[in-house]
Amino acid sequence: MDCAIEAIAQVGLAKASLTEIGKRAGLSKAAVFYHFSGRDELIGEVVVTVLQRGAEYMATRMPERPTPPEELRAYIEANVGYVAAHRDDVKVLVAIAVGFTDENGESKLRGDASVYETSLAPLRDILSRGQADGHFGEFDTRTTAMTIRAAIDAIGPQLTAVPDLDLAAYARDLAALFERATAR
Amino acid sequence: MDCAIEAIAQVGLAKASLTEIGKRAGLSKAAVFYHFSGRDELIGEVVVTVLQRGAEYMATRMPERPTPPEELRAYIEANVGYVAAHRDDVKVLVAIAVGFTDENGESKLRGDASVYETSLAPLRDILSRGQADGHFGEFDTRTTAMTIRAAIDAIGPQLTAVPDLDLAAYARDLAALFERATAR
Amino acid sequence: MDCAIEAIAQVGLAKASLTEIGKRAGLSKAAVFYHFSGRDELIGEVVVTVLQRGAEYMATRMPERPTPPEELRAYIEANVGYVAAHRDDVKVLVAIAVGFTDENGESKLRGDASVYETSLAPLRDILSRGQADGHFGEFDTRTTAMTIRAAIDAIGPQLTAVPDLDLAAYARDLAALFERATAR
Amino acid sequence: MDCAIEAIAQVGLAKASLTEIGKRAGLSKAAVFYHFSGRDELIGEVVVTVLQRGAEYMATRMPERPTPPEELRAYIEANVGYVAAHRDDVKVLVAIAVGFTDENGESKLRGDASVYETSLAPLRDILSRGQADGHFGEFDTRTTAMTIRAAIDAIGPQLTAVPDLDLAAYARDLAALFERATAR
DNA sequence: CATGAATGAGTGTTCATTCAT
DNA sequence: CATGAATGAACACTCATTCAT
Numbered sequence: 001m002d003c004a005i006e007a008i009a010q011v012g013l014a015k016a017s018l019t020e021i022g023k024r025a026g027l028s029k030a031a032v033f034y035h036f037s038g039r040d041e042l043i044g045e046v047v048v049t050v051l052q053r054g055a056e057y058m059a060t061r062m063p064e065r066p067t068p069p070e071e072l073r074a075y076i077e078a079n080v081g082y083v084a085a086h087r088d089d090v091k092v093l094v095a096i097a098v099g100f101t102d103e104n105g106e107s108k109l110r111g112d113a114s115v116y117e118t119s120l121a122p123l124r125d126i127l128s129r130g131q132a133d134g135h136f137g138e139f140d141t142r143t144t145a146m147t148i149r150a151a152i153d154a155i156g157p158q159l160t161a162v163p164d165l166d167l168a169a170y171a172r173d174l175a176a177l178f179e180r181a182t183a184r
Numbered sequence: 185m186d187c188a189i190e191a192i193a194q195v196g197l198a199k200a201s202l203t204e205i206g207k208r209a210g211l212s213k214a215a216v217f218y219h220f221s222g223r224d225e226l227i228g229e230v231v232v233t234v235l236q237r238g239a240e241y242m243a244t245r246m247p248e249r250p251t252p253p254e255e256l257r258a259y260i261e262a263n264v265g266y267v268a269a270h271r272d273d274v275k276v277l278v279a280i281a282v283g284f285t286d287e288n289g290e291s292k293l294r295g296d297a298s299v300y301e302t303s304l305a306p307l308r309d310i311l312s313r314g315q316a317d318g319h320f321g322e323f324d325t326r327t328t329a330m331t332i333r334a335a336i337d338a339i340g341p342q343l344t345a346v347p348d349l350d351l352a353a354y355a356r357d358l359a360a361l362f363e364r365a366t367a368r
Numbered sequence: 369m370d371c372a373i374e375a376i377a378q379v380g381l382a383k384a385s386l387t388e389i390g391k392r393a394g395l396s397k398a399a400v401f402y403h404f405s406g407r408d409e410l411i412g413e414v415v416v417t418v419l420q421r422g423a424e425y426m427a428t429r430m431p432e433r434p435t436p437p438e439e440l441r442a443y444i445e446a447n448v449g450y451v452a453a454h455r456d457d458v459k460v461l462v463a464i465a466v467g468f469t470d471e472n473g474e475s476k477l478r479g480d481a482s483v484y485e486t487s488l489a490p491l492r493d494i495l496s497r498g499q500a501d502g503h504f505g506e507f508d509t510r511t512t513a514m515t516i517r518a519a520i521d522a523i524g525p526q527l528t529a530v531p532d533l534d535l536a537a538y539a540r541d542l543a544a545l546f547e548r549a550t551a552r
Numbered sequence: 553m554d555c556a557i558e559a560i561a562q563v564g565l566a567k568a569s570l571t572e573i574g575k576r577a578g579l580s581k582a583a584v585f586y587h588f589s590g591r592d593e594l595i596g597e598v599v600v601t602v603l604q605r606g607a608e609y610m611a612t613r614m615p616e617r618p619t620p621p622e623e624l625r626a627y628i629e630a631n632v633g634y635v636a637a638h639r640d641d642v643k644v645l646v647a648i649a650v651g652f653t654d655e656n657g658e659s660k661l662r663g664d665a666s667v668y669e670t671s672l673a674p675l676r677d678i679l680s681r682g683q684a685d686g687h688f689g690e691f692d693t694r695t696t697a698m699t700i701r702a703a704i705d706a707i708g709p710q711l712t713a714v715p716d717l718d719l720a721a722y723a724r725d726l727a728a729l730f731e732r733a734t735a736r
Numbered sequence: 737c738a739t740g741a742a743t744g745a746g747t748g749t750t751c752a753t754t755c756a757t
Numbered sequence: 758c759a760t761g762a763a764t765g766a767a768c769a770c771t772c773a774t775t776c777a778t
Binding site (some may be wrong): 009010011012013014015094095098099101103104105137139140143144146147149150151153154157158162168170173174176177178180181183184 | 196198199283291341360367
């Protein structure tokens with residue numbers, strides 16, 4: 001599993017053949033086949049694994065905060081921190097989201113579209129509460145939530161192109177940016 | 185060229201074989217080869233074409249504005265319009281950025297990061313001038329530019345999930361958001 | 369053993385892998401291997417088993433008959449009856465006879481050619497005795513015996529192609545046909 | 553095409569891989585693929601080719617005869633001649649009929665039973681006409697036709713076991729046998 | 737300017753076979 | 758007596774690439 005993630009992160013999804021993955025695990029192509037019923041299943045399990053790992057990370061790094069603005073800052077920092085700590089995981093997730101398609105171009109992942117709304121929900125919750133209690137000003141929560149997530153998710157592709165990106169600074173800047181954007 | 189873009193957008197980069205591209209152009213695989221010295225060159229030219237097309241669109245839709253804040257608003261509106269009108273082009277660009285790698289995982293594009301950097305350059309220019317002449321406050325231009333671009337590029341996937349998205353409103357909301365974020 | 373026969377009859381010799389056979393027996397592939405020293409041996413034993421079963425069937429269904437013509441009719445009916453009752457066995461036998469070859473096309477069965485003459489012997493015996501005692505007319509016993517066997521053996525391939533063949537009628541018709549052909 | 557037939561006849565259907573077939577044609581596996589869209593199509597075309605060749609041979613060797621009995625004799629003689637001359641074609645046809653199945657054991661041939669039915673049709677036609685005009689007696693045309701074909705097709709294997717078989721005599725004996733069997 | 741023919745390298749997949757447990 | 762793990766060799770199939778025409 002880890003070798004598969006490493007392989008996809010390093011040589012790309014297309015070149016991450018079973019031979020390549022097996023080589024990293026010290027196994028033959030056929031042995032990889034023994035453990036997974038096919039390449040598609042393997043990649044499906046890679047997604048599950050990475051997503052689980054992400055959820056666990058976030059659960060431990062996002063302690064309770066007293067006010068929505070602080071929650072928002074914590075959210076951004078935890079998320080950028082995750083991306084920084086697991087660049088490969090994010091890279092892999094993006095590679096699969098973009099390149100794991102059938103012959104009609106449809107994603108071969110099961111719950112693809114719903115992922116979007118689900119990932120937006122906690123953010124919109126923070127923003128709504130902040131507006132209700134007067135910490136935040138007036139703005140559309142959907143557009144703002146989308147922009148925040150987009151800024152975080154953009155790190156993935158960026159990492160492919162700009163490997164030495166300073167993520168700590170990026171997190172600080174982002175938090176400040178959205179503090180201004182949401183302020184009353 | 186157009187057929188190549190269509191093919192990549194519809195079946196994905198990996199499945200966009202020369203046969204597939206040729207079929208869309210009413211040509212044989214070998215004829216595609218006659219016009220390009222290889223698949224890599226073809227894809228390289230796809231990037232150039234898409235980028236040029238984007239630049240042209242933007243040039244015609246972004247009239248001179250007196251101040252950087254107004255320039256920024258115009259930039260955002262023109263870009264949201266472009267992404268809405270040329271979703272495939274964006275899809276193709278992302279697919280190539282993520283999946284067009286050699287066996288070491290390095291992008292096979294000449295300009296490497298430059299694709300990203302180039303697309304960020306005009307934005308950073310607007311932001312820098314705005315800071316210099318006192319219209320904008322203090323913030324990192326790179327992070328802010330990246331966030332703006334990310335918010336725009338996120339429309340593509342978003343449109344798939346929420347087909348009836350009100351893009352005019354989205355553009356307005358985005359412009360307002362970044363107005364606040366960049367204000368002095 | 370029975371599971372192997374069932375597997376070959378249902379999915380064909382080529383697709384009757386050890387996994388497939390093992391699955392039907394509630395065993396792992398390796399367990400099948402424990403009981404037989406290899407796939408070839410397994411298939412060899414399948415042939416032996418099927419042939420034995422056939423011999424037993426015939427022994428019980430072919431009581432003594434007073435005259436060669438009646439013996440011939442009994443022979444035909446017993447044989448077609450066997451094929452009808454054990455369609456799978458015949459199917460398997462044919463599949464192995466046709467498809468169980470080494471890289472030179474030679475059958476991997478031990479007593480391949482001799483089977484032919486051996487299966488003809490009892491038939492020629494009936495025919496010769498019938499000619500000697502005047503029940504049958506003049507004809508070549510070899511050609512006639514071959515034709516009778518061929519008519520019976522042809523049911524096998526037929527069953528693959530025409531699964532709902534009426535074998536009772538076929539037996540009756542065959543017996544009548546050869547009665548006329550051998551009559552004085 | 554001829555190489556494919558030769559390959560199937562010599563090494564069996566299962567071992568007649570595209571590599572094997574290509575080797576006989578002095579071509580690579582991929583070149584075989586270029587000419588046929590897949591193995592299944594190739595084998596389908598083999599059947600068509602063999603069937604056509606058989607029909608042509610028969611057309612030239614079976615001159616018009618005045619009465620059904622004489623037609624039948626001509627049919628038998630022409631067919632024994634054909635089987636003797638094209639043993640491989642018959643072998644191939646049987647191998648495909650028995651071994652060309654999908655994972656459920658169903659034949660992958662389009663015409664399914666039609667291969668058998670088609671080969672029986674001209675025979676049944678002769679027999680029916682003979683019964684109608686009173687040359688032949690009463691009997692089931694399907695069973696009789698099947699028996700005649702079986703007797704002819706049995707020559708193939710027979711020739712392997714008894715290489716010096718006198719085919720002229722065999723044809724004569726067969727014709728006589730079925731003359732008696734069909735006589736009024 | 738374009739094609740048909742051909743190929744080598746590679747892919748995912750299957751399978752009989754081995755072996756330590 | 759049985760299995761899980763592993764493998765090498767094979768298979769059908771795809772594809773970018775070459776080349777004579």
